[in-house]
Amino acid sequence: MTLKPRHRRFLWIGAGVLVLAGAVSLVLNAFQSNLVFFFSPTDIVENRAPQGRAFRIGGLVEERSVKRESDGLTVRFNVTDTAKTVPVVYTGILPDLFKEGKGVVAQGKLGPDGAFHATEVLAKHDENYMPPAAAEALAKAQGRMADNRAVLDQAAKSFKP
Amino acid sequence: MASINWFKYASPVTFFPLAGRLIPWFAWMAAILAAIGLYVGLVVAPTDFQQGDAYRIIFIHVPTAWLSMFLYVVMAIWSALALGFNTRVSAMMAQAIAPTGALMTFIALWTGAFWGRPTWGTYWAWDARMTSELILLFLYLGVIALRNAIDDPRRADRACGVLSLVGVVNVPIIYFSVKWWNTLHQGSSISMTAAPKMAAIMVSGMLIMSFAAWFYSIAVVLARVRTIMIDRERGAAWVGNLAEVKNA
Numbered sequence: 001m002t003l004k005p006r007h008r009r010f011l012w013i014g015a016g017v018l019v020l021a022g023a024v025s026l027v028l029n030a031f032q033s034n035l036v037f038f039f040s041p042t043d044i045v046e047n048r049a050p051q052g053r054a055f056r057i058g059g060l061v062e063e064r065s066v067k068r069e070s071d072g073l074t075v076r077f078n079v080t081d082t083a084k085t086v087p088v089v090y091t092g093i094l095p096d097l098f099k100e101g102k103g104v105v106a107q108g109k110l111g112p113d114g115a116f117h118a119t120e121v122l123a124k125h126d127e128n129y130m131p132p133a134a135a136e137a138l139a140k141a142q143g144r145m146a147d148n149r150a151v152l153d154q155a156a157k158s159f160k161p
Numbered sequence: 162m163a164s165i166n167w168f169k170y171a172s173p174v175t176f177f178p179l180a181g182r183l184i185p186w187f188a189w190m191a192a193i194l195a196a197i198g199l200y201v202g203l204v205v206a207p208t209d210f211q212q213g214d215a216y217r218i219i220f221i222h223v224p225t226a227w228l229s230m231f232l233y234v235v236m237a238i239w240s241a242l243a244l245g246f247n248t249r250v251s252a253m254m255a256q257a258i259a260p261t262g263a264l265m266t267f268i269a270l271w272t273g274a275f276w277g278r279p280t281w282g283t284y285w286a287w288d289a290r291m292t293s294e295l296i297l298l299f300l301y302l303g304v305i306a307l308r309n310a311i312d313d314p315r316r317a318d319r320a321c322g323v324l325s326l327v328g329v330v331n332v333p334i335i336y337f338s339v340k341w342w343n344t345l346h347q348g349s350s351i352s353m354t355a356a357p358k359m360a361a362i363m364v365s366g367m368l369i370m371s372f373a374a375w376f377y378s379i380a381v382v383l384a385r386v387r388t389i390m391i392d393r394e395r396g397a398a399w400v401g402n403l404a405e406v407k408n409a
Binding site for chain 1: 207208209210211212216219241244245246247279280281282283286287288289326327329330334341342343344345347348349350358359360363
């Protein structure tokens with residue numbers, strides 16, 4: 001089969017891009033673990049986080065875990081991925097969006113006490129945007145759903161022999 | 162079926178006046194849409210429940226970030242056409258897109274830094290999304306630099322075409338980085354497969370601004386490609402016969 005020169009050129013271009021894409025995907029696959037920006041509490045508890053050097057931990061700030069020490073600057077809180085939890089100690093100013101139940105990324109080292117000693121704390125917000133009134137309504141609806149579930153659970157229990 | 166002879170516009174002689182006729186339309190559309198989009202984004206849209214007014218940077222940040230990726234793909238397609246068909250206009254279009262793409266990438270990175278500071282607490286982090294977008298800026302700058310380093314425009318076309326095509330693998334990496342890896346950058350609010358995770362009025366402001374950025378890019382690229390045509394074909398008879406050139 002003979003091809004027109006320009007068709008052959010397009011074939012070469014297409015083949016080149018395909019080969020390149022394949023090579024890049026292999027490289028990215030090999031680098032997978034190094035491209036991780038932060039480790040989850042589960043990674044840390046299961047010793048998959050780097051030992052003896054600084055790394056980042058990411059997760060949610062556990063509800064009702066934020067405690068300020070008397071110096072007013074040192075903060076203790078727990079970071080959770082809902083499966084495992086790691087305590088974090090940080091001295092410094094927290095970002096505005098730092099909140100219980102919200103995402104956080106902290107850089108630091110694991111101390112001998114098992115706590116993560118952070119040198120920098122960043123807030124990680126999610127991709128949801130809505131007006132405050134809508135957020136309130138959503139929270140209320142979720143609260144109602146939780147209430148309903150509790151009532152149903154209660155009812156189910158009362159039917160048990 | 163009526164068919165358009167697309168190859169008719171593969172020559173600068175026919176593309177030059179066509180571009181000239183299209184520029185005012187795209188420029189006016191861009192100006193009008195930008196005015197509407199900014200009004201919707203800064204006045205009509207409500208504040209955000211967790212970020213307050215800081216989120217309004219989204220109306221500049223997301224359109225420019227989208228365009229930075231989209232323009233790169235368009236540049237790569239023109240480059241592929243130039244390499245395959247050996248058409249002059251394709252290479253000139255690729256050449257004309259690079260500076261606008263670099264500008265969009267720079268604006269996306271810059272506004273991202275000023276958004277990150279009040280929300281995350283930092284201007285910059287070396288996470289996969291930001292790093293790959295920075296690589297995109299270097300790719301644009303690399304293409305521009307390579308073009309300026311080679312004197313023969315036809316050789317420069319081929320070299321820049323190959324570099325543009327090589328770099329196109331970075332675009333899906335940018336787009337999917339927030340899915341593939343843990344990043345500080347949040348995931349996509351808008352996607353093809355799911356309902357937007359934003360209030361409708363915010364989405365419409367963002368889309369209007371995106372079209373404004375898109376039309377702006379088309380107008381500017383067409384204007385730039387006209388100057389590139391005059392520059393590269395300055396010895397040709399059709400350039401000498403242009404009213405703009407004759408009266409200059």
